[in-house]
Amino acid sequence: MAAQNVSNIPRQADFIVAVVNSEPITNQEVQALRQRMAREASSRGASNVDTAQLNRQALEQLINEKAQLQQARENGIKIEEEAIDQAEMNVAANNQVTRDEFRKRLAKDGLTVKAFRDQLRDQLMLTRVREREVETRVRVSDVEVEQYLQVQIQAQGGQAPSELNLAMILISVPENSSSAQIKVLQERAEDVARRARSGENFANLAKRFSEAADKGSNGGEMGLRAAERYPDLFVNATRNLRVGAISAVVQSGAGFHILKVIERRQGQATLMVTQTRARHILLRPTAQMSQTQAITRLNEVRQSIIAGKTDFATVARQMSQDGSASQGGDLGWANPGMFVPEFEQVMNSLRPGQLADPLVSRFGVHLIEVTDRRNAPLSDQDQRTIARNALREKKLEEAYTNWVDDVRSRAYVEMREPPQ
Structure with a gap:
């Protein structure tokens, strides 16, 4: 062998x-x-x-x-x-x-x-x-944060929204005015516009002639705001005008408007983020109620809500052991990263109106429902926090x-x- x-x-x-x-x-x-x-x-x-x-x-x-x-x-x-x-x-x-x-x-x-x-x-x-x-x-500088935000905004295709400050004189047209009456009012508006373009003080003309709600106070200025917050009619009429220029007379359902461009500037670009609005019912296991019993109880609640026998907010007020109970379990609009990972992972998997199975987190047992979802601009502080965290994570990985x-x-x- x-x-x-x-x-x-x-x-x-x-x-x-x-x-x-x-x-x-x-x-x-x-x-x-x-x-x-x-x-x-x-x-x-x-x-x-x-x-x-x-x-x-x-x-x-x-x-x-x-x-x-x-x-x-x-x-x-x-x-x-x-x-x-x-x-x-x-x-x-x-x-x-x-x-x-x-x-x-x-x-x-x-x-x-x-x-x-x-x-x-x-x-x-x-x-x-x-x-x-x-x-x-690991350290992240303010310069690095600014550079990161610029890159991310460009990647989102985000252009800074233009901001506009217009002043207006309104020659109102009463309802049921005849054609002859409308013609007279239009001629008055054209005359005011000519006087403004010839150099007469627009603010004084607004105080004298404007029939807007503010009666021309503040010189007819409507304030600096994002362009999309003005009527399209106003934006289109002033689109090609330089600062200080007077528009042609434009007509709306309210009457005839004369517009002056007071200020125009590019607004600050911002990152958009998907926000989720959710509500939950939280049970904390105790000596009197084990974790298994809490899961079973919330499963029963879930089936009752799905069957239409009870209302989520009502049950949340009655039994949730969380500060949100008084609001029917409503957690408000939340940016990514606001909740613990195990909670957020389940929440992100839900469609609006959908109930999850009971979830165990470090805080207890949750029944989660997503009520709404939207894209929203981040505040300047939130943008910087997210940018700093992202840069820190990248540097941490390298380090x-x-x-x-x-x-x-x-x-x-x-x-x-x-x-x-």
Whole structure:
């Protein structure tokens, strides 16, 4: 019988695949991470995932994490038990179960509570060392914010709206006026327009002749405003006029108008954003009502609302444990990023008038309904906040990549046997 090639026999026991600054990485660690990465890839719809490639990616990630954890410990970073408790409860809430139910799931998956909490401890340490080493170094200047806004507004096709200040003299035409009466009033308007164009003071003419509601007070000025807030008739009549020029007489249902261009300027361009108006009912789990019971209760409420047996706002006022209860659960118009990610993700998936299934967030259990959605201009402050955050995220990503490479380059890494 030919001797069997020992190198082709799969290893049964765990073994070391790499050493990072004298700290080992085992094959079991690589395989556990590889399996998790494979599940995540599958959930995203990926197929035919290359096992060898995933092994390499998992090993590389573990090497980086080992080196970063070592740096965290050298820097004296410690994680309190209370922080791990909170992280564990957050994971359970995201899975829509209690902590005890989640621990039972861990046992079924062959993972001890201690091992899971050790994983949470490592994750929290990695987060803190990254915050200390990376986030504190990132700065965004006002000049960068201005440049970012200009680029984004241009990308949206946004042109700054023109602003216009017009002064007006109105020669009104009463209802049921005869043709002869209208002709007389038109001639009066033409005469006033000629006097204005010849250099006579427009404000004085407005006070003397205008029959507008303000009787020509303030010289007939209507104020600086976005051009679209004026009647199209006025905008078209003054479109090609320079500042200080007088329009031809224009007629509307109210009578005859003489217009003067007082000021014209390009307004400030602004970013547009999709705003959502939603309402919710919030139940907070307590010793008297578990999370599961809260989910069941809100499912019952949802079915009752859909069936038309009850009204969302009425139920919100009666049972919601949130400050919005008195407004029937109404949360008002919200810009992106105003709510926690788990809430916002569900809210954004809904059409106006649509009710979601009960959602568990860090605040409790929600029943969400979107009532309306619109595109709206951002305020100057909101624009700058969004721009600064976007620039910061981009810089953080670049700084984090550089930091990871630096930590890795300073670590001693010894590759042993390839993972199986």
